[in-house]
Amino acid sequence: MFRHKKNPILxxxxxxxxxxxxEEDIDDLENIREIVVEDKSGFNTxxxxxxxxxxxxxxxxxxxxxxxxxxxxxxxxxxxxxQEFISVYxxxxxxxxxxxxxxxxxxxxxxxxxSSLDDPYSTYMDEENSDAFSESVDGSYTGIGITLLLNDDGxxxxxxxxxxxPAEKEDIQVGDIVVEIDGESLEGxxxxxxxxKIKDNSNSIRLTLRRGEEELNKxxxxxxVDLVSVTSDVYxxxxxxxxxxxxxxxxxxxxxxxxxxxKKIEKKNIKSLIIDVRSNPGGHVQQTRDILELFIEKxxxxxxxxxxxxITKIKDETKSSRNYLIVVLVNSSSASAAEILAxxxxxxxxxxTIVGEVTYGKGTVQTAYTLSDGTSIKYTIEKWLTPKGKWIxxxxxxxxxxxxxxxxxxxxxxxxxxxxxxxxxxxxxxxxNTSD
Numbered sequence: 015m016f017r018h019k020k021n022p023i024l025x026x027x028x029x030x031x032x033x034x035x036x037e038e039d040i041d042d043l044e045n046i047r048e049i050v051v052e053d054k055s056g057f058n059t060x061x062x063x064x065x066x067x068x069x070x071x072x073x074x075x076x077x078x079x080x081x082x083x084x085x086x087x088x089x090x091x092x093x094x095x096x097q098e099f100i101s102v103y104x105x106x107x108x109x110x111x112x113x114x115x116x117x118x119x120x121x122x123x124x125x126x127x128x129s130s131l132d133d134p135y136s137t138y139m140d141e142e143n144s145d146a147f148s149e150s151v152d153g154s155y156t157g158i159g160i161t162l163l164l165n166d167d168g169x170x171x172x173x174x175x176x177x178x179x180p181a182e183k184e185d186i187q188v189g190d191i192v193v194e195i196d197g198e199s200l201e202g203x204x205x206x207x208x209x210x211k212i213k214d215n216s217n218s219i220r221l222t223l224r225r226g227e228e229e230l231n232k233x234x235x236x237x238x239v240d241l242v243s244v245t246s247d248v249y250x251x252x253x254x255x256x257x258x259x260x261x262x263x264x265x266x267x268x269x270x271x272x273x274x275x276x277k278k279i280e281k282k283n284i285k286s287l288i289i290d291v292r293s294n295p296g297g298h299v300q301q302t303r304d305i306l307e308l309f310i311e312k313x314x315x316x317x318x319x320x321x322x323x324x325i326t327k328i329k330d331e332t333k334s335s336r337n338y339l340i341v342v343l344v345n346s347s348s349a350s351a352a353e354i355l356a357x358x359x360x361x362x363x364x365x366x367t368i369v370g371e372v373t374y375g376k377g378t379v380q381t382a383y384t385l386s387d388g389t390s391i392k393y394t395i396e397k398w399l400t401p402k403g404k405w406i407x408x409x410x411x412x413x414x415x416x417x418x419x420x421x422x423x424x425x426x427x428x429x430x431x432x433x434x435x436x437x438x439x440x441x442x443x444x445x446x447n448t449s450d
Contacts, residue, residue, distance in 0.1 A: 015374075018207075020139065022303070025405045027197070030118045033138045034107045040343070042322060045233040046122050048186070051450075053312070055226065055269070055449045057242075058212050058220070059089045060297065071317040077275060079279060083339050089350075090321050093271055096249050099250075100160070101380065103119065107119075108118070108339060113132075117357075117387055117445075119177050119300055121138070121387075121389060123386075124138055124287065124391060125138040125274070126233045128310060128391060128393060131393065131394075133378075133394050134395070135376075135378055135392070135393075135394050136287060136379055136380070136391075136392065136393035136394050137391070137392060137393075138390075138391055139389060139390050139391070139392075141387070141388040142390055144384065144388060144389050145251050145388075145407075147382070147392075148384070148390070149241070150241075150263060150265065150297070151265055151266060151297055151298060151382070152265060152266050152267075153240060153243060153265030153266050153267035153268065154239060154240045154241060154265075154266075154267065155179075155213075155236075155239055155241070156213070156236055156237065156238055156239070156361060157183040157212060157213055157236050157239050158179060158180045158181045158186075158219065158234045158236050158237075158239070159175060159176035159178075159179020159180055159182060159239040160172050160173075160175055160176070160179070160181045160186060161173045161175075162175035162192065162208065162209070164204075164205050166396055168201065168202070169191050169285060170191065170192040170200055170205075170208055171189065171190070172186060172187065172188055172189060172190040172191075172192065172223075173188065173272070174188060175187065175188060176239055176240075176241070176242065177242065179237075179239045180234045180236060180237050181234060181241070184233075184234050185232075186221070186223065186232060186234075187225065189210070189361065190224070190225050190230075190343050191223060191224040191225075192208070192221055192222070192223055193223065193224050193229070194220075194221070194222035195208070195211045195212065195219060195220070195221060196211075196219060196220050197220065197222075198211075199343065204219060212236070213236075216267075217233075217235070218233050218234065218235045219233070219236065220232070221234060223232075223423065232300050240267060241267075241405050242262075242265050242271065242273035243258065243261060243262045243264070243265050243267070243268045243271060244261055244262070244272045244274075244275050245259070245260050246258060246259045246260070246275035246276075246278060246279050247279075248279050248282050248444055249439060251285075251286075251439065251442060251443045252286030252443060253285060253442075254284070254286070254288065254377065255279075255282055255283055255284045255285060256284060256286065256288060256442045257276075257279040257280070257282075257284035257287040258279075258290065258389045259272065259276065259287065259288070259289050259290065260285075260290040260291075261274055261289065261290065261294055261305075261352070261355075262293075262294060263267075263294055263295060263296065263297045264294070264297025264299075264301040264302055264351040264352070265297055265300070265301070266298055267299065267379045268298070268301045268304055268373050269301045269304040271302075273308065276400050283440075284338070285311070285338055285339075286338050286339040286340070286341075286442040287338060287339070287341075287403075288340075288341045288342075288343060288435070288438045288439075289340060289341070289342050289343070289355070289359075290342075290343040290435075291342065291343065291344060291352040291355060291356065291431050292343050292344060292347070292348055292434070293345060293347040293348065294347075294348055294349070294351075294352035295347070295349050295350065295352070296349050296350025296352055296353075296376070297350070297351050298351065298420070299354060299379060301351070302317055302351045302352075302355045302358070303328065305355060306330070306355060306358045306359070306362075307330050307331070307332045307334060307355055308332075308335075308336065308364050309334075309335060309336045309359070309363055310329050310330045310332050310335060310358065310359075310363050311330060312331065312332060312333055312335070312402040313329055313330060314329060314330050314362045315328065315329055315330075315353050315361070315362060315401040315402070316329065316330055316341060316358045316362065316401065317357065317358055317398055317399065317400065317401060318398065318399035318400070318401065318403060319379065319397065319398050319399070320396055320397040320399060320405075321395070321396045321449045325399070325403075327401075330362075337365060339365045339367075339441075339442055339445060340359060340363060340365055340366050340367075341366070341367050341369055342356045342359050342360075342366065342367075342368050342369070342442055343357070343369055343370050343434050343435065343438060343440040344356050344368060344369070344370040344371065344373050344411065344413060345371045345373070345434075346369050346371050346372060346373065346374060346410075347374060348370075348373040348374060348411075349373065349374035349375075349376045350376045352378075352400060353374065353375075353406060353410070353411055355378065356368055356411050357400040357401065357406070357411055358400075358401060359398075360411065360414075361400055361401035361402050362401045363384060365442050366447075367414045367415060367438075368412075368413040368414045369412065369413055369414065369434055369437050369441070370412065370413050370415075370416075370417060370434050370436050371416065371417075371418060372409075372410040372411065372412050372413070372416075373406075373410035373411045374410055375406055375407055375408045375409050375410035375411075377398055377399070377405045377406050377407030377408075378394045378396070378397055378398070378407065379394065379396045380392045380393060380394050381394065381395050385419065389419060415437055415441070417433050417434045417437045418433070418434075419432065419433055419434060420433065
């Protein structure tokens with residue numbers, strides 16, 4: 015085993031793995047395993063009509079919609095089926111015996127179209143879920159930068175404070191108990207109610223905290239808070255330093271964070287690198303591509319995309335490359351964009367070893383739209399294939415070295431009892447580094 019100084023960042027990452035990896039939790043994660051190629055706001059007329067046509071092609075549409083396009087779609091060539099759909103909508107609006115909420119009909123139509131696709135990754139999200147999804151893929155949100163835990167005594171304890179957040183600047187600390195918000199007691203409130211009190215307030219917030227025996231009052235103004243998706247560390251091996259970078263998800267700012275952390279550890283003269291995407295549910299495919307281009311030689315295939323029968327090879331277009339040994343850590347909850355990254359290294363970077371367990375197996379790509387009322391949709395637009403052309407959907411990526419974690423890790427996660435990490439370090443310690 016390779017000993018390592020205690021590291022709070024790594025410990026937090028291990029805790030994340032232990033929560034996400036348990037088999038009983040995996041089904042609950044399915045709806046957040048996404049690869050998003052773009053995130054748009056609003057629809058124009060043509061986009062709505064195209065989506066309706068796609069839905070009709072796949073089956074019966076539940077509900078109806080698009081009355082607010084009554085004048086706008088004139089002159090656009092549409093099918094007889096679509097014209098019938100629109101006519102039914104207008105008949106309902108004009109002749110139904112009670113007043114109707116046109117926006118609700120539109121929402122029902124969109125939801126019905128996506129449901130008819132029979133695709134678990136094509137979904138309609140209400141405003142609350144849409145906001146949560148946007149935060150995860152944008153990598154930022156408006157708030158104060160704390161994570162709260164509701165303990166067994168009904169108290170709201172600060173579990174984490176994000177770096178450079180308004181909360182950190184006002185010296186809120188892990189372990190503080192939030193007693194009041196704007197003078198109102200939190201006793202008996204749910205986590206959702208407390209979260210809403212903070213997130214829905216664009217003005218300054220007055221928090222009353224209990225820290226030990228002391229009561230503190232903090233006035234905090236919400237601001238844009240960047241979520242941290244990348245952390246790093248360095249391990250000292252007999253043959254040189256090994257870098258370690260963990261990627262929790264692929265948000266819109268993940269590549270920027272990854273590049274910053276890579277530069278930081280490369281200044282420590284690393285001879286090899288571990289990239290940890292265990293329990294990473296995916297995210298922006300462009301972020302994955304940008305990270306792969308830091309390592310793989312120009313002209314090599316990073317991954318492939320397939321739209322119907324048309325396959326496009328996505329190749330490295332940059333001059334940047336590296337050739338030190340790399341180990342990629344994966345598990346059964348590594349999905350989507352995390353699998354693209356692992357496959358890209360496995361097929362196109364000769365100094366790679368994949369360690370861990372067979373990955374989740376999601377081989378499709380989604381696009382996301384935010385609608386004018388704050389709701390949003392995402393739907394599948396293509397498949398992705400490995401550089402060698404394999405579709406891993408439902409199968410996952412098989413690691414080069416199969417290693418499972420034991421109960422010792424789940425009970426007390428540390429670098430020393432993380433057998434997957436220790437296997438990675440052993441490989442980097444003993445295999446010849448072609449960059450030497």
